[in-house]
Amino acid sequence: MKRLALMTAVAACLTSLCAAEESTFAPLTFNVGNTENRTGMWMCADLGKAEDILPLKTRLWATKESVTGGVALKCLFEPGSKASLNWELAKLPEGSAGITLYAKASGPLKLGIGKLDPSKRAKIDVGTEWKKFDLTWEALGTTKAERNIDWLLTIAAVDPIKERTWLIIDRIGTESPEFIANPKIDPKAGPDETISTKDFLYGAESLAKTLQRAKDKKPFKIYAFGDSITLGAQRQRGTWAVGDKAGDPFLWHHHIARLWEEKFGYTDTHITVAFDGVPGTITDTHLKNFEPFIKNATADDVIIIAANAAPAEWKAPLLKFIAMAKKKTDQIIVLSPTPGDLVVNSSADVTKVLATDPSARLDASIRCGREARTTGANRKWATS
Numbered sequence: 001m002k003r004l005a006l007m008t009a010v011a012a013c014l015t016s017l018c019a020a021e022e023s024t025f026a027p028l029t030f031n032v033g034n035t036e037n038r039t040g041m042w043m044c045a046d047l048g049k050a051e052d053i054l055p056l057k058t059r060l061w062a063t064k065e066s067v068t069g070g071v072a073l074k075c076l077f078e079p080g081s082k083a084s085l086n087w088e089l090a091k092l093p094e095g096s097a098g099i100t101l102y103a104k105a106s107g108p109l110k111l112g113i114g115k116l117d118p119s120k121r122a123k124i125d126v127g128t129e130w131k132k133f134d135l136t137w138e139a140l141g142t143t144k145a146e147r148n149i150d151w152l153l154t155i156a157a158v159d160p161i162k163e164r165t166w167l168i169i170d171r172i173g174t175e176s177p178e179f180i181a182n183p184k185i186d187p188k189a190g191p192d193e194t195i196s197t198k199d200f201l202y203g204a205e206s207l208a209k210t211l212q213r214a215k216d217k218k219p220f221k222i223y224a225f226g227d228s229i230t231l232g233a234q235r236q237r238g239t240w241a242v243g244d245k246a247g248d249p250f251l252w253h254h255h256i257a258r259l260w261e262e263k264f265g266y267t268d269t270h271i272t273v274a275f276d277g278v279p280g281t282i283t284d285t286h287l288k289n290f291e292p293f294i295k296n297a298t299a300d301d302v303i304i305i306a307a308n309a310a311p312a313e314w315k316a317p318l319l320k321f322i323a324m325a326k327k328k329t330d331q332i333i334v335l336s337p338t339p340g341d342l343v344v345n346s347s348a349d350v351t352k353v354l355a356t357d358p359s360a361r362l363d364a365s366i367r368c369g370r371e372a373r374t375t376g377a378n379r380k381w382a383t384s
Helices: 002-019 204-215 244-250 252-264 284-293 315-326 341-345 347-355 370-375
Strands: 024-027 058-063 072-077 084-088 098-105 109-114 122-126 131-136 152-157 165-176 220-226 271-277 302-306 332-334 365-367
Touching: 098 109, 098 122, 109 131, 109 165, 122 131, 204 252, 220 252, 220 284, 244 252, 252 271, 271 284, 284 315, 302 315, 315 332
Parallel strands: 220 271, 220 302, 302 332, 332 365
Antiparallel strands: 024 165, 058 072, 072 165, 084 152, 098 131, 098 165, 109 122, 109 152
16 A cells, blocks of 8 residues: 555656646847847947947847847947947746846857846856856846846946957847756857948939039038938937937938048038938828928938838838929938838838839939848847
8 A cells, every 4th residue: 555655646746747837938028029039129239428439339230140040149349348238128927037048259258147237247158159048036136026137137248348359149038937958949150141232222323423522522411301210219228328419420310421421531521410200101291391301402412311111102202202302402312111021021122113113213322122131020130
């Protein structure tokens, strides 16, 4: 009887073990996407104060060198970089064991992970080969019940960056109820795709007049009109020390002016910028606001149209924008719609409108929809 009871107990125990919950991985989430399908969209770099940003010392982009999904986030830190990333935390899963991630670097790199206070962060030593790091909630300065590591999860180098260093992060999230010792991964290697501006630009010869003005170091103005991206949406994310107005010089249109000035050696004169727009996809409000915005533009100025819409709804209003712009100048640049899944899936049609559709009759310089294919869903939005 005792032997039977013992055997019954062992059987029950084994059954219980077999029925135990299998540990699972969950990526970190945000209001749109997560660390697996939007790898670099919300894992943002902290660039420091406004006066510290230029020249850029931190860059992020997608890399094929990964352990899951064929894409990971690659970070390049130049000397003097803060080498700091952060993710705005949503609710973390109950019953989870803690934060987990894979990482590798160009050389030995000590990282602090967790709270805003550097002294309270867990420390890990990243090497040149992929390694999985499991950080319990206790190691992150909280408890399994609370899971409170401030509103930002910070990943930052512990020591100052003194030489060019790269870091790759992949499969960052939580595991529940316990960490997975040997999860199923699918490591991939490069090389990564090389992107040339020649693949983005059509009709560059139409900007010959602007090119000559730049070579002659003559002043002109860029009028940039678009959606929330043009207005500076998300500009502070990651770099929270830089306010709205202080962040204007780092928006894309200001970068164009700055790069042109650097390229052509401007010193005493300048390329200035005006920008405006309306958040969201194209509406009558966009068209209504565009004409007064370019009221003072001259034939020597450049107008950039960055209107956003689903590809099927984009062509007709685009032609109206161009017709208005041509009343002022023939130096026009049209950007494709803001990258999104619809644009990615319709990139061929977008490119056709921009580059070859005779009904567009564009005398403008055009950047094609390929930007969507390099920053969109299939590249996991890991670009900065």
